[in-house]
Amino acid sequence: MVTPPPTTALQNLPGFQELCSLVSTPIGGLNELELSLKKCEVHLTPSIVVEVVNHCKEEASTRRLLRFFTWSCKSLGSALGDKDFNHAIRVFAEKKDHRAVDILLADLRKDQRVLEAQTFGTVAELFVKMGREDDALGIFKNLDLFKCAQDRMTVTAIVNALCAKGHARGAEGVVYHHKDKISGAESCVYRSILYGWSVQGNVKETRRLLQEMKSRKITLDLYCFNTYLRCLCEYKLKKNPSGLVPEALNVFMEMKTYKITPNSISYNVLLSCLGRTRRVKESLRIFDSMRKSGCAPDWVTYYLLIRVLYLTGRFGKGNQILELMAEDGLEPPAKFYHDLIGVLCGVERVNYALELFGRMKKSSADNYGPVYDVLIPKFYKCGEFEKGKELWDEAERMGIALQCSRDVLDPSITEVFPPKRKEHSLKVKDTSMLNTRITKGNRLLQIAKKPKFRNKRRQKKKKPKKKAAST
Template structure:
């Protein structure tokens, strides 16, 4: 279920952060100067060249031998089109050898944009070796690296755990004939903060503060995100205070980032402080005329669900409704999930009905995840009821649900219902991933839930409670003492 939570919540939060960064020129998105799709009329020469690059037959020397027949008709545009057309199918080593071979045969025809384009392709494929080789060639030949290319290269290097190399390229941008300006500074800061290297990013800010005077808001957002990745509430709070002191008003994205940092920190170290501290942050938001949204409350609900705090989750959902912030379907999902996991199935069904009654149309993953939870806690009948609600709302995406329910019903002995669902799915043209053999009682083993065996406490001092163990030890000591006294009296009498 952690995977489903990731699908339902975290990407949405990260997407909103990324969109805001790109709006402020902080999120560096690599762009291609060439189309990644083949044109409608593809020349036979391009088709043949792509087939040679993509081929898996032979080694790299064989590839170069096959490419030699294209020497006379090779052009820079043909090289770019071949890389774009085969970058998803060909191995990066073959792409690299093809480009190096092209640069050797078209040394004067290949332009800076061709080198930058190839470098961006290798960065997108996370191939550090190919990037390193191409950057060295780019530096030796005195070619210019675009600022956009550097942004993608820096981001890729940090993702690969090579933040030192990313900083090294940034410090030596003059060797790549790329200027250190507002764009490149924000690019390296954003790359470092995306993986939590906020301290090193602040070092870049300190040394190049004269170049980022117009980018302060996005720089603060990036630093705040960097500290939140580390769950460092103290430093994240410091960034918020610096923003206010420098006349930059924290927006909703900043407060949501800080709220996530606070909640995830308390989740590990102070679960009882989740609700009060989060609500204090929301009060601070309102005082700054920044009003919490369902995303803000969902951050708190997500952490409450991870600690199985059922009562607080229901109270937060009620607070949202009474406070004028209408819950979205993710809010209802988070509350229904913790209710089902804690065995409150009736209350969980009421929450789902309440969501449907308000006219909210959730994603099909909402039903798929909750049905998976109900099957996991052996409540298949409740899962079937929820599936009927899903079909009633014509959500679509029924295939994965059938793949979960049919095997679960059959392993529970309900082959008749499993066959019914199978026939229902096939009649709708749904291709199921589970095998039809699961419907055969002679093949599928039925697992009946059994009560846990009682542990015998006879002659097992380990299994007894601490009180009984102490009583047993005291009794044994008294017996030994009585035996020793009796033996001493007998010896004296003799």
């Protein structure tokens, strides 16, 4: 058996680089490309075709890549194996070119090639993402035309693809008609359907599926309860935010009956919903109960709690939680600082943001560029030009390429927003009130007079006067 040459050996073959440049260049039409390929002096083999597709899939346009592959199929004929054909379909599916996938699937069926189960899963996922779930189901129902079996792998693939976008009812229909083919994969299939119902936000169906899994003796694990908890909390956030904590605690109690301990993800789901509805006291109580239960908070937990404290103006308490995170020995990533600095700038607390940036520099986090891009324009718009110029020079010394324009350093260009003054004026709620101005000494007073309302029922109509008789 002859082993195929390694990738480096293929790229060193004469004419390979010329072939790649023809496919990658955007100059010329598709017909010109095909004529140039015919003139290219290279011994075409299936390995070279696959290597060119892999080498040019990021640089070349999908149309030029598709024309090269179809030309190669005509040139090689049956020498191009089904495995290589399936690999090309997966490449175009990963590039989200559903039109190219349609063309290649038609060619595969016409040439009576075999569609691999892995390729079907990739195609089904692409079609469902593009809103073509009916086409994905159509291919699944006619897999025999593609010489692909409806087995456990293909059933699981179509169920996962449908449930990823919330088509749980269609996935349940597939499972109902192929119960005998999912033996050994029931847990994976039902977990996917559970996720599909949670994507829809259907608490009732999610709960029903949990009970069905229990009746079928499928093990309910932490993932199942966290999925149900996320669906329940999202529903309560929209309908009844005051019921978030009681309902979530009931789920935690139910988890303990199955000897499952809630983890940081479970608490983060609840804290995220509480933060979105600005329930600070309940967030702090949940955080305390989390630590008392022995569940160690992660950096996401601290981020959710500090964020809601900053948004509600509790900057001192937020800094205390930040110190507590440092005491626990947690080193959050750069995203933690980026988002919180953005929150502080959004609530016009630039000095607190600068303090948090100093803490970020002392930690192991890197990628300071986005922070400079936010802070420098913010300081200039607040009128603190010296601090903004200092940050700009500091970024240049560190060799950071800033995305913000240098024009922000020019006070004649950057618009400065001074702090707003509270205007003490008399606000008149009723537009029907009459305003009169009275001068008293050197002061101008504005007095609002209420209109006189008369009771129309008690008001008596005046009788018309009788005209005097003419003499």
